[in-house]
Amino acid sequence: MTPDAIRAVRGARHALAEAVREAVRTGHLAPGTRLPSSRRLATDLGLARNTVADAYADLVAEGWLAARSGSGTLVAGRMITRPISARSVADRSGATCEDLIPASPDLAAFPRVAWLKATRRALAAAPDDALGYGDPRGRPELRVAIADHLARSRGVCVSAEDVLICAGVSHGLQIMSKVLAGRGARNVAVESYGLAGHWSLLEVAGLQTLPLPFDVHGTDPVPPDGTDAVLLTPAHQFPVGTTLQRDRRTAVVDWAGRTGGLVVEDDYDGELRYDRQSVGALQGLDPESVVYLGTASQTLAPGLRLAWMALPPRLVGDAVAAKGQIDSCDVFSQLTMAEFITSGAYDHHVRAARRRYRDRRDALITALAQHAPRVRAIGTSAGLQTVLGLPPGTGQRVLQSAARQGLRVADLSRYRHERAMSAMADALVVGYGTPSDAAWPQELSALVRILS
Template sequence: MADAYADLVAEGWLTARRGSGTLVADRMITQPISAGSAAEPSCDPRHDLIPGSPDLSTFPRAAWLKATRRALAAAPDDVFGYGDPRGRPELRAALADHLARARGVYVSPENVLICAGISHGLQILSKVLADRRAKNIAVESYGLERYWELLAAAGLHTLPLPLDTHGTDPVPPVDTDAVLLTPAHQFPVGTTLQRDRRTAVVDWARRTGGLILEDDYDGEFRFDRQSVGALQGLDPNCVVYLGTASITLAPGLRLAWMAVPPMLAEQAAATKGQIDSCEAVSQLTMAEFITSGGYGHHVRATRRRYRDRRDALVAALAQHAPKVRVIGTAAGLHTVLGLPPGTEQQVLQSTARQGLKMVGLSRYRHERSSSPMADGLVVGYGVPSDTAWPRALSALMQVLS
């Protein structure tokens, strides 16, 4: 016992003073030092308004569980093997039918390739292009840096396309082998590729043998009218169509797909087999979810929900900040708010103080872009729940008004 007391005294938990006995030490409890400066405390954002993600609380758990049970009950034994690198035939057939009806994509199930996300698809395609001795790929002046980095990792040089008041001018410069576009709802600017420009870029591909990579971002979330058909429908032989369940359902499913031109299908499948495969049970569930009508029902329901959020944002701006210019509201889970020149960082600091996690438009500009846009705020209204969105919108209006 004496040794135990001695240890506690040595460690500072007890004090032993002659004539006073042994007492519990008066220790000051200190808080751990955070990564930020003590003079500048950081506050966790209450509302995530970063674009590119859906409201995860709307994931159709019950319907997905039923689809999983039905899919597993009918699953052949080979579903638990390594399988075809193209993906499960059930899902490829279901997607070929769904994409034809919903997006005007013309592809046979044999030329559908299942992947784990748009990034995974681009990783596959960039290697295919590099193996075909491609050097340059044109990209939009504003987009996702991680996509450009994937292309660069394969040895491809990314060349930003011109941007004007009508959106991206998609016809690439000379010596370009491919072009990456988001024609349905350009990310992040929000424009839709105009009819004459869609035709022009397809004509370029036919004339030069170039390849168009179509990221169908927000293609199923058009609000003002019928969704614009996929660019791939104009010529399936020169356009690779990329779609994903990350926005319509949830990114955690790791389910995406490509409609690959016949001339590239075999090479793309072989390349995917070298990189990675995709979990089979989720593929079977997705196939069942599509064929049973559950997927279409979910997309229609979430489209209405996001349209209501878009409408609430536009109405709030008209009331509280009528001078703010709104860009790209026709579709998708985000919009861009134009800001006076030189104010983007100041506004972002103000939104952070209001507990809003946001990004500015300049965050998405290609470093070699010669067509910079004015300052802007990219408002993603997909992530907050139905109950949280009004509070997030109110906090945003406090900044902008």
């Protein structure tokens, strides 16, 4: 290697190390943040892997980073020594607003290369009739793949014949609203906290929504007499984050079997659990009484418009009629998703996503403990959002401070049903899945600043 080449390598190593130091000093990289692997960062920056590995080694030796077996390279537990000003947040790269509203996963992390490979394989193998109008339930390849995947990962008991593909959970709820109304249902019990858009879909179909009681253990799911159906997020209640307790799971299924009522299970992020094995789907307790709704919106991207329903056989005909007599979901996405699942690429992606979001959650909890110890994180065992319980009487002040600093956060009250009997104290709902890996440290720093 020539002297000029050696100087260039040393210069790149020094520049990278200094960039990481500065990011840690200013809070762009929060304590506990996991850095990309040396291979990945080298590829992204166009550097030799050894250059990145040597820079990491320097920073570990200096105490800026920590290398942990099985966990990669993390930012060491240092205090943020020079907080970013509100002005710098607004001025950076022309951005004016940072977004921590729960909505979607990190879209920059979508597995484009793996998805493209799956698309090529799927199209090469697809029969000609795949390009026709198709079965209204969806492509058989995807229904078979989904039935097998749900059995393995979520304990769902369903035949591929009883799987229906839809364009998102909202589409699935729209279909179920028509099914329930068509069978004479008048109302649906819903959780006290949830998505108003989902309640609206039920109400548009003529169904009254009845908020269920909510206590320190979460939702009490057994509805009053005269209720026709129940809509729940049992694995990870949205947005509060509680898991439906075992006795309550059993009780609501017993209610359905006893009364002929129906339970609609929205398992929107059931695969994103971090501290222990995922809680099995409620559907496995009684496949005849529970309609299961799953989606790729949280694990992959909402723009795919892919979700699925595991239906009791007695409801399949009604659901098909409510959806329409042709398959209205994009066939190429369906074929690709089927290949993505059967090849193992989906499982690989979900495992990587769990690690990424668990690291973000850990960084959030660490930062709160260091800088805002009076703020309590709730519902952190799964998913892409958490509720932050605030000191009494501070909610409006925190929201105003966030608005001034260009940070979008959601007040928990925006998710409360207007007829709910109980209300939680001041709290924020923070979506830590939405920012990109590059943006997350700065958004975390901005959040901690308003909370402290």
